[in-house]
Amino acid sequence: MEYDVIVLGAGAGGLTVSLGLAGAGKKVLLIDKNHPGGECTWSGCIPSKSFIHLSQENNNLKTVMEKVRENIKKIASNETPEKLQEHNVKFIQGVATFKSKNSVIVNGEIYVGNKIVIATGSKPFIPKIDGLDKIDFLTNESFFNLDENIKSMIIIGAGVISLELSFPLKRLGVDITILERNDIFLPMEDPEIREFYLKKLEEYNINLVLGVKEISLEKNQEEIVANVNQKNKFTGEKLFLSVGRSPNIKDLILEIPAVEYTPQGIVVNSFMQTTNKNIYAIGDVVGPYRFSHMAGYHGEIVVRNILFPYIKKSANYSSVPWTIFSEPEFSRMGLSEEQCKKDNLETKIYILVADDNDRSIISYEKDFYLKVICDEKWNILGACSYGQRAGEIISMLQILKSNKKKFYKLMDSLMAYPTYGDSLRKLAKQAYRDYLKSIF
Numbered sequence: 001m002e003y004d005v006i007v008l009g010a011g012a013g014g015l016t017v018s019l020g021l022a023g024a025g026k027k028v029l030l031i032d033k034n035h036p037g038g039e040c041t042w043s044g045c046i047p048s049k050s051f052i053h054l055s056q057e058n059n060n061l062k063t064v065m066e067k068v069r070e071n072i073k074k075i076a077s078n079e080t081p082e083k084l085q086e087h088n089v090k091f092i093q094g095v096a097t098f099k100s101k102n103s104v105i106v107n108g109e110i111y112v113g114n115k116i117v118i119a120t121g122s123k124p125f126i127p128k129i130d131g132l133d134k135i136d137f138l139t140n141e142s143f144f145n146l147d148e149n150i151k152s153m154i155i156i157g158a159g160v161i162s163l164e165l166s167f168p169l170k171r172l173g174v175d176i177t178i179l180e181r182n183d184i185f186l187p188m189e190d191p192e193i194r195e196f197y198l199k200k201l202e203e204y205n206i207n208l209v210l211g212v213k214e215i216s217l218e219k220n221q222e223e224i225v226a227n228v229n230q231k232n233k234f235t236g237e238k239l240f241l242s243v244g245r246s247p248n249i250k251d252l253i254l255e256i257p258a259v260e261y262t263p264q265g266i267v268v269n270s271f272m273q274t275t276n277k278n279i280y281a282i283g284d285v286v287g288p289y290r291f292s293h294m295a296g297y298h299g300e301i302v303v304r305n306i307l308f309p310y311i312k313k314s315a316n317y318s319s320v321p322w323t324i325f326s327e328p329e330f331s332r333m334g335l336s337e338e339q340c341k342k343d344n345l346e347t348k349i350y351i352l353v354a355d356d357n358d359r360s361i362i363s364y365e366k367d368f369y370l371k372v373i374c375d376e377k378w379n380i381l382g383a384c385s386y387g388q389r390a391g392e393i394i395s396m397l398q399i400l401k402s403n404k405k406k407f408y409k410l411m412d413s414l415m416a417y418p419t420y421g422d423s424l425r426k427l428a429k430q431a432y433r434d435y436l437k438s439i440f
Contacts (some may be wrong), residue, residue: 003029005306006104006113008096008252011038012292013283014119015079016299022088024307029113030089031096031106033251036079039121039140039284040292046075047144048164052325055168061149064172068144098256101276115278115306118252118259118266119295122245122284127156131217135224137239150174150237154226156215157242158185158208160324163197165240167327170204177207177234179226181243185210190337193330193384196369200327209234247285264288270314272302280305289320319382319401323391328367331394334382334401337373347381348374348434350407352427359418360387370427372397378406378431389420396424408432 005021007014010032022028030036040046050071054064077083081091094106103112124139126132138146140161153169155162158180166176178201185208186194201208209228216227223235247265254260259274259281260267265288266281268274274281280302283295297315304313321333340347354360354368368387375381380401385393400410410428415421 001029001109002112002114003027003090004113005029005115005117006031006111007117007119008032008104009038009119009121009248009283009285010034010036010079010091011119011121011283011295012040013121013295013299014038014117016296017117017119017282017302018084018089019087020299020303021306024303026306028089029111030084030091031104031111032091032093033095035076035093036081036084036091037076041075041079042072043141043144045292047072048140048161049325051144052164052168055171059172061169061172061174062147064168065144065146072144095251097251098253101257102278115280116257117302118274118279118281118285119283119299120248120252120285121295122247122265122287122290124241125244125246126241127243129156129215129217134219135217135239137241139241143240146238152223152236153177153238153240154179154224154234154236155240155242156212156226157244158182158210159242159244161242162240163324163326166201166206167204170206175207175236177209177226177236179209179212179215179228179234181212183211188336189332190371190384192369193386196367196386197326197330200367204327207234245284245290247287249285271305271312272298272315273305289317289322291322294320319398321394321398323394328387329390330384330386331390332382332384333394333398334380335373336382336384337371340373340381345381346376348376348378348431350374350427350430352423354387357423357426359420359423362418363388370424372407372427372431374407374431378408378435379404380407393420393424396421406431406435408435 004026005028007018007030010030018028018030047068050068054067058064084091096104096106099105099110103110152175155178158178162178170176212228214229218225224239226234257276259276265286268281268286272280272282282298284290301313319334323331350372352370357368360368370385372383373381383397408428408431410425411432415425
């Protein structure tokens with residue numbers, strides 16, 4: 001059977017492409033070995049943020065997990081094959097393998113596509129650790145299936161997932177030990193951010209161990225024992241792995257359509273085309289930013305470029321935002337201050353802290369920090385924030401930066417008081433004063 005477009009993978013990117021092109025009248029086939037929705041719905045964004053929220057209202061891990069799974073079902077109910085069919089997207093569940101440069105085989109049937117979009121996502125990277133093969137470990141794919149209360153957990157890897165899950169787990173009475181290979185915590189962030197979250201971990205009595213160069217695992221009755229650097233032992237009822245992601249490309253056999261790839265993912269140009277120009281690749285399977293909103297962004301580019309091939313749109317990574325839903329929330333976009341210094345960029349830096357933020361004061365918010373980094377002409381280079389609504393604050397700055405508006409131009413917009421938007425405008429007022437000084 002022949003289609004205008006075949007989409008492999010029904011996560012955030014694949015759904016964006018499928019629904020976008022079907023809405024424009026294209027005949028679309030969507031294929032996934034699992035249910036529609038992808039990792040975001042079943043084991044990523046939806047369950048993790050639900051877990052964080054529910055842990056603030058409950059004190060029983062088993063109860064929280066039951067409610068998380070209920071929320072997953074609610075979201076997934078809008079992404080069923082029947083719902084997709086209502087939007088003229090044909091869905092097939094099965095493992096897709098390339099049969100030729102423009103066809104795939106699924107469940108023994110061959111399907112031909114004028115264009116093919118690979119959006120197969122990624123999976124947890126499983127490191128080689130002595131003794132791991134004897135441990136029934138957890139990853140984000142299995143964590144939300146927990147149906148028992150536990151007292152302790154060892155987490156290997158101090159990345160985003162670890163930071164998001166460790167605080168709610170601690171609130172639910174689970175002792176947490178995080179083992180991290182790097183000597184520096186949150187190496188991509190500025191020193192004051194690293195220091196703040198180190199103190200937060202200490203405040204919650206979450207044990208973070210840096211510089212873990214050697215590790216072996218063993219099972220001792222009901223406990224898992226981690227032997228670290230040949231001198232320390234840490235124990236926990238459960239083991240959670242969070243040490244990176246691997247692209248889902250094994251089943252595709254990309255050599256058949258002559259699509260180039262590396263261990264990090266499929267190679268694409270700025271238009272999201274692979275080395276076979278009729279085949280596109282998007283989202284986690286491409287990287288380097290493995291976020292649901294990045295997969296959606298890639299998908300929007302592909303929809304545009306398939307519908308309007310003579311006025312192609314390129315991916316722009318100059319200002320990528322992300323949010324860590326930790327304790328408290330952290331968000332960043334653009335360059336960090338350390339990156340600016342490394343690149344010898346002239347900067348103007350504006351900082352607002354809780355004691356100077358009326359909204360934080362009246363909300364008894366002790367942890368609030370906002371930093372906006374501008375160049376010498378007040379163009380926004382980057383920004384970061386921790387505290388309530390940090391993601392929304394950074395989103396406002398992302399709009400300014402994406403539209404190439406100078407930071408002090410926020411003064412042109414009136415904000416309600418006392419909101420976090422007004423807090424941001426207060427900081428922009430400092431930049432406006434500096435701008436006025438420069439012209440008089």
